[in-house]
Amino acid sequence: GDLLAARAVLDQLSSVDRMEDRAVGTAMMLGLLERQPARVLAAGAQTARDYFEDLYVHGPKSWRLAHAHRLEGKTVLARQEWQNAESVLRQRLAGSPGNAVDGAALAVTLAWLERPDEAAKVIAPIESLVRESPPRVTGFAPDHLRLLYLAYYYAGLGDAARLVPYLQRLLNRRELLTDRTLPLDPWWDKVRGKAEFEAVLAEAAARRSGAEKVNQPAAKSSPPEKSVAVLAFRNLSSDPENEYLSEAISDELCNVLGRVPGLRVAASASAFSFKGKRVRPSEMAAQLGVAYLVDGTVQKVGNRVRVRAELIKAADESTVWKSDTLEHEVKDMFAVQDAVVGAIAKNLQIQLGGAITAAKPVNPEAYALYQTGRHLWNQRNETAFAQAEAVFARAVELDPQFALGYAGLADVWLLRGNWMAERAESGAAHFAKAETFARRALELESNRPDAHATLGNLHMFRNEGDESQAAFRRALAINDNYATAHHWYAYFLYRTGRLDEGVSHLLRAAELDPLSPIIVDAALRMSWVAGDYRAVERFAQRRPLLLANVAATEASVVDGLIWRARQVLGQSTEATAAAKAAVEAGNKPAAVVVDASIALAIAGQRREAEQGLAQLLARTGRQIPGSTAPLLAALGRYDEAMVEAARTPAFGIPREKLFYDPVWDPVRDDPRFQELIAKLGWTDAYRTARQTLSSLRRK
Numbered sequence: 001g002d003l004l005a006a007r008a009v010l011d012q013l014s015s016v017d018r019m020e021d022r023a024v025g026t027a028m029m030l031g032l033l034e035r036q037p038a039r040v041l042a043a044g045a046q047t048a049r050d051y052f053e054d055l056y057v058h059g060p061k062s063w064r065l066a067h068a069h070r071l072e073g074k075t076v077l078a079r080q081e082w083q084n085a086e087s088v089l090r091q092r093l094a095g096s097p098g099n100a101v102d103g104a105a106l107a108v109t110l111a112w113l114e115r116p117d118e119a120a121k122v123i124a125p126i127e128s129l130v131r132e133s134p135p136r137v138t139g140f141a142p143d144h145l146r147l148l149y150l151a152y153y154y155a156g157l158g159d160a161a162r163l164v165p166y167l168q169r170l171l172n173r174r175e176l177l178t179d180r181t182l183p184l185d186p187w188w189d190k191v192r193g194k195a196e197f198e199a200v201l202a203e204a205a206a207r208r209s210g211a212e213k214v215n216q217p218a219a220k221s222s223p224p225e226k227s228v229a230v231l232a233f234r235n236l237s238s239d240p241e242n243e244y245l246s247e248a249i250s251d252e253l254c255n256v257l258g259r260v261p262g263l264r265v266a267a268s269a270s271a272f273s274f275k276g277k278r279v280r281p282s283e284m285a286a287q288l289g290v291a292y293l294v295d296g297t298v299q300k301v302g303n304r305v306r307v308r309a310e311l312i313k314a315a316d317e318s319t320v321w322k323s324d325t326l327e328h329e330v331k332d333m334f335a336v337q338d339a340v341v342g343a344i345a346k347n348l349q350i351q352l353g354g355a356i357t358a359a360k361p362v363n364p365e366a367y368a369l370y371q372t373g374r375h376l377w378n379q380r381n382e383t384a385f386a387q388a389e390a391v392f393a394r395a396v397e398l399d400p401q402f403a404l405g406y407a408g409l410a411d412v413w414l415l416r417g418n419w420m421a422e423r424a425e426s427g428a429a430h431f432a433k434a435e436t437f438a439r440r441a442l443e444l445e446s447n448r449p450d451a452h453a454t455l456g457n458l459h460m461f462r463n464e465g466d467e468s469q470a471a472f473r474r475a476l477a478i479n480d481n482y483a484t485a486h487h488w489y490a491y492f493l494y495r496t497g498r499l500d501e502g503v504s505h506l507l508r509a510a511e512l513d514p515l516s517p518i519i520v521d522a523a524l525r526m527s528w529v530a531g532d533y534r535a536v537e538r539f540a541q542r543r544p545l546l547l548a549n550v551a552a553t554e555a556s557v558v559d560g561l562i563w564r565a566r567q568v569l570g571q572s573t574e575a576t577a578a579a580k581a582a583v584e585a586g587n588k589p590a591a592v593v594v595d596a597s598i599a600l601a602i603a604g605q606r607r608e609a610e611q612g613l614a615q616l617l618a619r620t621g622r623q624i625p626g627s628t629a630p631l632l633a634a635l636g637r638y639d640e641a642m643v644e645a646a647r648t649p650a651f652g653i654p655r656e657k658l659f660y661d662p663v664w665d666p667v668r669d670d671p672r673f674q675e676l677i678a679k680l681g682w683t684d685a686y687r688t689a690r691q692t693l694s695s696l697r698r699k
Helices: 003-011 021-034 037-044 061-072 075-095 100-112 116-132 143-157 160-170 195-220 240-257 268-274 281-288 330-348 364-377 382-398 403-420 424-444 449-461 465-478 483-495 499-512 517-529 533-547 559-568 572-585 590-602 606-618 629-634 638-645 655-660 662-667 671-679 683-698
Strands: 051-053 058-060 227-230 292-301 304-313 318-322 326-329
Touching: 003 021, 021 037, 021 051, 021 061, 037 061, 058 061, 058 075, 058 100, 061 075, 061 100, 075 100, 100 116, 100 143, 116 143, 143 160, 160 195, 195 572, 227 240, 227 268, 227 281, 240 268, 240 292, 240 304, 240 330, 240 364, 268 281, 281 292, 292 330, 304 330, 318 330, 326 330, 330 364, 364 382, 364 403, 382 403, 403 424, 403 449, 424 449, 449 465, 449 483, 465 483, 483 499, 483 517, 483 655, 499 517, 499 683, 517 533, 517 559, 533 559, 559 572, 559 590, 572 590, 572 606, 590 606, 590 629, 606 629, 629 638, 629 662, 638 662, 638 671, 655 683, 662 671, 671 683
Parallel strands: 227 292
Antiparallel strands: 051 058, 292 304, 304 318, 304 326
């Protein structure tokens, strides 16, 4: 929002640099934000191009010129520029008829030319495509641009209500779309002052302001001295196909270091998020919560690989240690761990213990497939699971002794059994396959923490408590820095009533993998359950920064919990407005609608809460088990709520909802509620849960 500083930076550019598309486009946009049309026109005169195709600046130049003339009050000139934009876009579409980005841009132009019927015909198939396959807010053309141009389109029509869902997915994520710039940007003049648009801006401003306050003290805290993150090594090979080597070696170093007693190691998923970005080492270390970074390069020459590594102290960005060139055959690439891990241990004055074992030869192609499979698995949807299964299967086909491939297959079937099965029988079949693959991985490598954690999760879903706990403890005994094991073990403890221990393990997971949206959402959820609403707010402020690095989804299932926490923290007006908007949208996940409707019931807006309930009941199939029971309880319809909660465990309410959600507090002593807990076989766990929850809330 600092336009003066932005202008000062632009003025420092050389005359040559000012003619580049990015500089011209940015200067024109800055002029629009400054409401200085002369500056827009002067910047536009720096280039003869009629269409920008830079990574950050895209679309017809005439768009910016049209807004500048409109600001001058010269409506005829503005209309001519919109017509120029239409001509440019139609020429581009003639050469590439199926280009959805240019099609969306044409619809935007027609909307501003006040030809809504034509615009609607153009935009309809593109909007349908976006709904069927939600675009990523962090990608560039075509993903991000389709979403952005849909927002521009509805802004051009002055339709704030239909603009809002797209704007919410874009705002404060990237580019100049922030709550500080939109009040100045002429693109949004037709919706300015409309309640829906202003509400989105107010909510974004509140989140951003809170994030600045929450993040300030965190920057001053010092990480443990014996803590490290392994960055993704840079690929120096001329062939981009060798990119997998850099992550493979870095990931293996992370795994080995994670087993060193007394050393905290950031999860590779968080550390690798900086790959390809220009971020200072001190800033990366601050976000990862570590004192040291391991960085390096990898170069493949023929069938050999050359590795160089260095240890960087984050406080002063000095190089503490740098290796000579380490060269091995590709199949023996993990042998570099001996020199690197040994040097780190020496410099940080820690004992290795039994952390380093002889590195096994690896099939490079199988390992590359494994990495692809993990990226797919982390997307957590059935399409990606199917793709991940095929990739992992190909990896073990290439190398039948490849334990990681079997561990990947186990996790695919584990989460299918948990999330995708609609019937208890099909879930059991998924779990059986997960167990087969996990045990095969352990036959090949008995000390794989991921396979042990998978078995722990599997036993948990089967209600085999002792076996589950033993498997999780074994995983953490092998690698106490394995964030996923802490995350899943926390959920086991949470389900069995040991909430205090669960909170401890989940906060540990969030320390190890601080940039994981999945883990941050889980930590937010458990903080809410524990009644630590200020922690909920801290995690909530992190989420926009994290979600900017992942594919866009519909509202997260934790949004409703954030609104309920903010009601307790005295932000009831804003939280209730957000909850109402979520219910009225009519397309949010069931978990969001439940908690949004509960927030409305708590705020006394019973009619709106009942609308949320009606929406849930009208849906075919249930998106989450026993979804309506807590909402019925919040509405005071306890008889119906307990009937809904008593459905069979495969379809009924998750135990943690009954254990912890305050909506049940008025009836916890009711004999019918106690009978319900006993019928479900949860009496002991429920008693433990209530005791630990009481203790945590007192603290």
